[in-house]
Amino acid sequence: MLKLPIYLDNNATTPLDPRVLEAMMPYLTDVFGNAASRNHPFGWAAEEGVDYAREQISQLINCDPKEIIFTSGATESDNLGIKGVFEMYSQRGNHVITTTTEHKAVLDTCKHIEKLGGKVTYLPVNEQGLISLEELEAAMTPQTILVTIMYGNNETGTIQPIREIAAIAHKHGALFMTDGTQAVGKIPVDVLADGIDLMAFTAHKMYGPKGVGALYVRRKNPRVKVTAQMDGGGHERGMRSGTLNVPGIVGFGKACELARLEMAADAERLSKLRDQLEKELLTLEESYVNGSVEHRLPHVANISFKYVEGEGLMMGVKDLAVSSGSACTSASLEPSYVLKALGLSDDLAHSSLRFGLSRFTTDEQIDYAINHVKEAVTKLREMSPLWEMHKEGIDLNTIEWAEH
Amino acid sequence: MAYSDKVIDHYSNPRNVGTLDKSKKTVGTGLVGAPECGDVMRLQIEVDETTNTITDAKFKTFGCGSAIASSSLATEWLKGKTVDEALAIDNMEIVEELALPPVKIHCSVLAEDAIKMAINDYRVKNGLPALELEKSHH
Numbered sequence: 001m002l003k004l005p006i007y008l009d010n011n012a013t014t015p016l017d018p019r020v021l022e023a024m025m026p027y028l029t030d031v032f033g034n035a036a037s038r039n040h041p042f043g044w045a046a047e048e049g050v051d052y053a054r055e056q057i058s059q060l061i062n063c064d065p066k067e068i069i070f071t072s073g074a075t076e077s078d079n080l081g082i083k084g085v086f087e088m089y090s091q092r093g094n095h096v097i098t099t100t101t102e103h104k105a106v107l108d109t110c111k112h113i114e115k116l117g118g119k120v121t122y123l124p125v126n127e128q129g130l131i132s133l134e135e136l137e138a139a140m141t142p143q144t145i146l147v148t149i150m151y152g153n154n155e156t157g158t159i160q161p162i163r164e165i166a167a168i169a170h171k172h173g174a175l176f177m178t179d180g181t182q183a184v185g186k187i188p189v190d191v192l193a194d195g196i197d198l199m200a201f202t203a204h205k206m207y208g209p210k211g212v213g214a215l216y217v218r219r220k221n222p223r224v225k226v227t228a229q230m231d232g233g234g235h236e237r238g239m240r241s242g243t244l245n246v247p248g249i250v251g252f253g254k255a256c257e258l259a260r261l262e263m264a265a266d267a268e269r270l271s272k273l274r275d276q277l278e279k280e281l282l283t284l285e286e287s288y289v290n291g292s293v294e295h296r297l298p299h300v301a302n303i304s305f306k307y308v309e310g311e312g313l314m315m316g317v318k319d320l321a322v323s324s325g326s327a328c329t330s331a332s333l334e335p336s337y338v339l340k341a342l343g344l345s346d347d348l349a350h351s352s353l354r355f356g357l358s359r360f361t362t363d364e365q366i367d368y369a370i371n372h373v374k375e376a377v378t379k380l381r382e383m384s385p386l387w388e389m390h391k392e393g394i395d396l397n398t399i400e401w402a403e404h
Numbered sequence: 405m406a407y408s409d410k411v412i413d414h415y416s417n418p419r420n421v422g423t424l425d426k427s428k429k430t431v432g433t434g435l436v437g438a439p440e441c442g443d444v445m446r447l448q449i450e451v452d453e454t455t456n457t458i459t460d461a462k463f464k465t466f467g468c469g470s471a472i473a474s475s476s477l478a479t480e481w482l483k484g485k486t487v488d489e490a491l492a493i494d495n496m497e498i499v500e501e502l503a504l505p506p507v508k509i510h511c512s513v514l515a516e517d518a519i520k521m522a523i524n525d526y527r528v529k530n531g532l533p534a535l536e537l538e539k540s541h542h
Binding site: 310 | 407415418421423435436437438439440442443444445446464465466467468469471472517521
């Protein structure tokens with residue numbers, strides 16, 4: 001029997017892989033030492049676990065284990081990377097380039113450095129969610145110290161042209177950072193080949209535990225340094241103080257190892273399932289894919305259904321755990337700024353659903369989801385005066401609405 | 405957000421969804437809200453001219469569960485009422501019946517506005533002056 005509701009919100013977080021939990025268990029019980037305790041076997045055992053995880057993680061993204069700085073998650077890594085570079089390289093310049101569709105962890109950090117006197121350029125995206133390389137090139141100045149552009153978008157799955165972006169940043173003497181939160185573990189990410197200098201990523205988006213993430217900081221060509229944002233014991237080569245979350249790190253390592261071994265097969269299966277879901281839902285009239293179809297993470301689909309209202313739609317798909325393009329902030333419904341940046345109108349942004357598939361998503365679940373969404377959209381449209389007007393050929397823009 | 409059982413019931417089994425012939429003299433139509441605000445409600449009544457009684461009521465709503473429930477409930481209440489009785493329906497009665505939370509009170513206001521607009525449409529069609537309605541509180 002199918003268990004309801006079906007979890008299709010894997011861009012928010014993924015379930016823990018049982019094999020990850022198994023790897024973590026000893027470190028939650030017997031091996032409880034502090035990895036920084038150098039004087040006894042308890043500390044050594046913990047440190048060994050951490051070192052092994054560092055190896056596993058570095059193999060996934062093709063870096064040196066010493067280039068991994070452990071943090072509490074991607075938000076902290078984004079903060080440490082951006083603020084840390086801004087402080088460390090303040091002699092060289094104060095300009096940072098990013099995009100309008102970044103995660104809030106990047107956007108709000110950029111807002112913060114603006115308050116500190118930094119200059120930030122927020123590059124727009126086209127209707128597919130992609131930046132223009134020409135616009136990036138034009139935005140580069142001698143003061144530009146950092147370009148920070150996400151790898152794959154959390155709402156649409158759109159993948160930016162990372163290698164080209166890195167090349168432009170380097171040509172102008174700036175560092176290139178990427179928020180790899182949604183991409184690492186889902187598609188091949190190779191920091192050397194991609195030309196990435198700093199990268200934020202996290203365990204809980206790839207079947208690892210919550211509360212542990214990493215910042216990749218390049219050590220060679222060029223040697224990158226970030227100013228620590230937390231004072232204390234000087235852990236993580238002085239860049240991030242705080243006792244290491246040993247069980248979390250061990251789980252992160254195991255999750256990366258599994259991703260390295262299984263990513264290709266997972267991606268192939270999930271993109272087929274995703275495509276099937278999308279193809280079926282697009283048979284509904286007036287439904288649209290948001291973001292790039294060509295440059296996209298394999299497990300993500302974001303679809304808008306015109307003439308149905310977002311909150312009503314969420315209520316209609318109660319058997320699915322999905323996200324909508326409405327960020328429901330207390331009283332008011334705010335349409336997603338990411339979808340708005342793609343040029344969507346408020347109503348289309350509101351009536352969007354984001355599907356995020358995972359290693360644990362089954363064919364049966366997707367079949368159920370397809371029928372469930374179709375039924376909900378059809379039922380709501382039968383109830384919608386806007387749908388009726390559309391069917392009668394009335395242009396809704398010509399109606400004088402009794403605004404309230 | 406948690407919806408009340410009554411909202412869920414009206415959302416899952418909406419009463420009187422449909423369309424009346426708006427060209428008929430006996431039919432009054434009220435269309436309120438705006439797509440960009442996230443709610444559009446259309447409420448229609450059919451009136452028996454001899455008894456001044458509402459014999460049928462239909463709605464279509466684009467909106468959240470509370471908006472759908474408010475209009476569904478309104479159509480239930482309208483049937484069998486005289487036009488004057490219908491005019492007396494207050495949005496707070498809808499709030500109470502559906503146990504709407506404060507953030508959803510505007511859905512009940514929309515329903516009340518739609519009732520009044522439908523009645524006025526009927527009145528104007530039948531040569532009666534439109535009633536001055538107090539501007540709703542948004």
